[in-house]
Amino acid sequence: MRVMGRVTLRDVHDALWQSRSRTEGSGPWTGRLLDLADAGLGPDWWDVELDGADALAVVLPFHAGEPCHGDRLTLVGPEGLSVAAAAARFAEIEPEYARENRSCWGRIDGARRAPLSRVVLATAPIDHEEYRGLSRGSAFATATADKPRLYCLDGRHRLIGWALAGALTPGAVVPAHIAGGFGGPGL
Numbered sequence: 001m002r003v004m005g006r007v008t009l010r011d012v013h014d015a016l017w018q019s020r021s022r023t024e025g026s027g028p029w030t031g032r033l034l035d036l037a038d039a040g041l042g043p044d045w046w047d048v049e050l051d052g053a054d055a056l057a058v059v060l061p062f063h064a065g066e067p068c069h070g071d072r073l074t075l076v077g078p079e080g081l082s083v084a085a086a087a088a089r090f091a092e093i094e095p096e097y098a099r100e101n102r103s104c105w106g107r108i109d110g111a112r113r114a115p116l117s118r119v120v121l122a123t124a125p126i127d128h129e130e131y132r133g134l135s136r137g138s139a140f141a142t143a144t145a146d147k148p149r150l151y152c153l154d155g156r157h158r159l160i161g162w163a164l165a166g167a168l169t170p171g172a173v174v175p176a177h178i179a180g181g182f183g184g185p186g187l
Contacts, residue, residue, distance in 0.1 A: 001054050004047040009038045012045055012177045015118060016154070033153045036126045037179035044181040050150075052168035055159060056084040058121060059151045061130040065101035073100045078133025083152075087163035104157065111161020116174050119155030123148045123180030150178065 012034055020030075038045075050058075062078045063086075065071025073096065076086055090097060090108060098105040125131035134151065152159065162168050 001051070002049040004049065007045045007047045007177060009034065009043070009045060011047075012120060012179075015177065016120070019117070030120070030154045033126065033128060034120065034179070036128055037122045037153055040127050041122060041124060041180035044179070046178045048176050048178055050172075050174040050176050052170050052172040052174075054150070055119075055168045055172065055174045056082065056163060057150070058083045058119075058159060059134060059149060060086050060156050060159070061125070061128075061151065062133060063104075063130070063156060065097075065104035071101035071104050073097055075101075075104070080134045080151075083159045083163050083168070086156075087160050090160055091164060107157035108161045108164070111158040112165040114158060114161065116162060116167060116172060117155075117158065118175040118177065119159060120153040121150040121155075121176050121178045122153055123150065123178060125151055126153070126179075148180070150176075153179070 013031065016030065016034070059080045059082060060076050061080055062074075063076040064074040073093070075090060075093075075097070081089065094105070098109075125134040131151065159168075162172075162174075168174070
């Protein structure tokens with residue numbers, strides 16, 4: 001992970017709203033998650049670049065597709081999964097997932113062909129129902145001061161799609177905004 005510098009919640013919002021609507025689709029949902037991260041983890045936000053291994057290790061919270069669009073299958077249980085593990089699970093159940101979770105499947109499938117773009121992460125689970133099964137002591141890779149465990153706030157479908165496409169290689173550069181303090185080099 002390469003730390004580019006500090007940013008503010010406003011910077012994160014501004015970057016996000018350049019690529020999507022604040023009021024339609026996932027905009028309101030994502031905006032609320034960012035506000036919860038800021039309230040729970042403090043005002044420390046970072047602009048970073050992840051390599052492929054960092055991105056594959058990101059922890060995804062509970063995800064049962066998009067029930068509001070008729071999705072019915074759970075991809076990630078309450079305990080969470082790394083991006084790599086979620087992509088492996090998706091690959092195993094893709095035909096059934098495509099049939100039962102058409103909306104979520106379509107977003108992941110589309111991401112396989114999409115360029116790498118900014119995701120938003122946090123250094124700890126936030127106070128939201130999808131994150132309540134996660135814990136800092138979970139069975140994911142050990143975090144260190146300069147390489148914290150990262151939890152996805154925005155970008156789960158893209159991360160899974162990129163993993164499936166083999167785009168998250170060691171030389172990959174995934175831009176990210178990260179909520180929460182960590183003792184990165186020189187910070």
